[in-house]
Structures are given as structure tokens and as C-alpha cells.
Amino acid sequence: LLVTFDAGRPWEIDPDSLEVKTPVGSYEDWRIGLPPTIIPGPFKPIFSTAHPAFDQREGHLWTAAYGLDLGGAGAGFLELLRWDGEGQIANWEVVDAETGDNVTITQSMHSLGVSKNWVLVCDTAFLIEFEQTLDQEKSRAHSPETTLWAISKVGLESSGGQAPAIKVVLPGAVAHFLVDYEDAEGVVIHAAHNNASDASEWIR
Numbered sequence: 001l002l003v004t005f006d007a008g009r010p011w012e013i014d015p016d017s018l019e020v021k022t023p024v025g026s027y028e029d030w031r032i033g034l035p036p037t038i039i040p041g042p043f044k045p046i047f048s049t050a051h052p053a054f055d056q057r058e059g060h061l062w063t064a065a066y067g068l069d070l071g072g073a074g075a076g077f078l079e080l081l082r083w084d085g086e087g088q089i090a091n092w093e094v095v096d097a098e099t100g101d102n103v104t105i106t107q108s109m110h111s112l113g114v115s116k117n118w119v120l121v122c123d124t125a126f127l128i129e130f131e132q133t134l135d136q137e138k139s140r141a142h143s144p145e146t147t148l149w150a151i152s153k154v155g156l157e158s159s160g161g162q163a164p165a166i167k168v169v170l171p172g173a174v175a176h177f178l179v180d181y182e183d184a185e186g187v188v189i190h191a192a193h194n195n196a197s198d199a200s201e202w203i204r
Contacts, residue, residue, distance in 0.1 A: 053113055061085070064121055092157075098167070115181050120177075122147070
């Protein structure tokens with residue numbers, strides 16, 4: 001059983017005793033999402049997904065880490081991560097298959113999905129206005145469209161490297177979705193639209 005969070009490493013716990021077993025990877029396996037000058041202190045600002053995906057047939061957990069593009073204050077990035085339950089995490093830098101540019105997340109990455117041959121990373125409609133934590137009156141609408149990045153498992157080197165991703169734009173705002181595992185006839189996504197909700201309202 002995993003305890004997950006949008007802004008931290010997942011932890012594995014025993015589902016029977018609820019005892020903590022292990023974090024998913026070490027701190028060194030996770031890139032920080034914000035420059036340490038913005039959030040100083042002993043705890044690294046790690047941005048991940050609250051809904052990683054477990055491949056039951058392969059026995060791998062798929063998740064990701066990303067960094068926000070803050071212009072001169074920090075460059076954005078997206079890393080695909082795979083964990084087998086032990087040891088280090090394998091990681092790949094996600095790049096646009098068409099342009100070769102680094103893929104960045106513009107809102108958040110609340111959900112991730114996996115099928116037999118694909119991993120789907122979603123730029124989800126879960127937009128956090130960090131200014132609100134500083135008591136500033138700041139609101140931004142999430143995107144009316146949803147960007148998915150489809151990454152083929154085939155060809156991913158076991159040691160990591162780059163992962164080319166195909167950009168897919170869905171109409172409507174999506175924060176949560178599931179994926180059918182079998183994909184021989186195409187990838188099937190089951191998504192709930194949350195066009196009229198604002199996931200960061202709770203901060204106020």
C-alpha cells in the first residue's frame with residue numbers, strides 16, 4: 001500500500017500492520033521541483049503525482065517527478081520513474097518526440113496511467129496558486145484543455161536516458177483518469193471532467 005502526495009516522495013506501508021516499510025527510492029533518486037533558494041530547509045521540494053500506476057504484469061510502479069518552469073529562477077523538467085520495489089529508481093528525461101525539447105508540466109501532474117505498452121503522463125487541471133500560501137489574492141483558471149504525454153515502454157533503456165513522448169490534447173479539464181491495460185486496438189482512457197471546479201480553492 002502506498003501513501004502518496006503531490007509534493008513529496010511516496011511511502012510504502014504494510015497493508016495489514018500499517019507499519020512503514022520504505023520510501024519509494026532515496027532522496028538522490030528524486031530531482032527537486034523548485035530551486036532550494038525559494039523553499040529553504042532540510043526537506044526537498046519534490047513534485048510528483050498523487051496517483052502513480054502499478055503494472056501488475058511487469059511488477060513495476062510507474063511514477064514521475066517534475067519541476068516548474070520559473071523563467072530565470074528555475075528550468076522546468078519532467079522525469080519518468082520506474083521502481084521495482086527495491087533499490088534505485090530507473091529514470092528517463094521526457095522529451096517531445098516531435099521537437100526533441102524537454103517536456104514541462106504547466107499546471108500539475110495529479111494522475112498518471114499505464115497500459116501494456118504505454119505510460120500516460122497528464123498535465124492535470126489541478127492548478128495551485130502558490131501566491132495564496134503567502135496570503136496574496138491570486139487566482140488563475142486551469143486550462144480548458146488537457147495535455148497528455150504518451151510514452152512508449154518499448155525502446156526504453158533499462159538504465160535510463162531519454163523518453164520520447166507523443167503529445168495528445170483532450171478537450172475539457174481532467175484531473176483524474178484510468179487506463180485500460182490492453183491496448184492492442186488503441187489506448188482507452190476513462191476520465192472525469194472537472195471543468196467547473198478549482199482544486200486549489202481549499203487554500204483560501
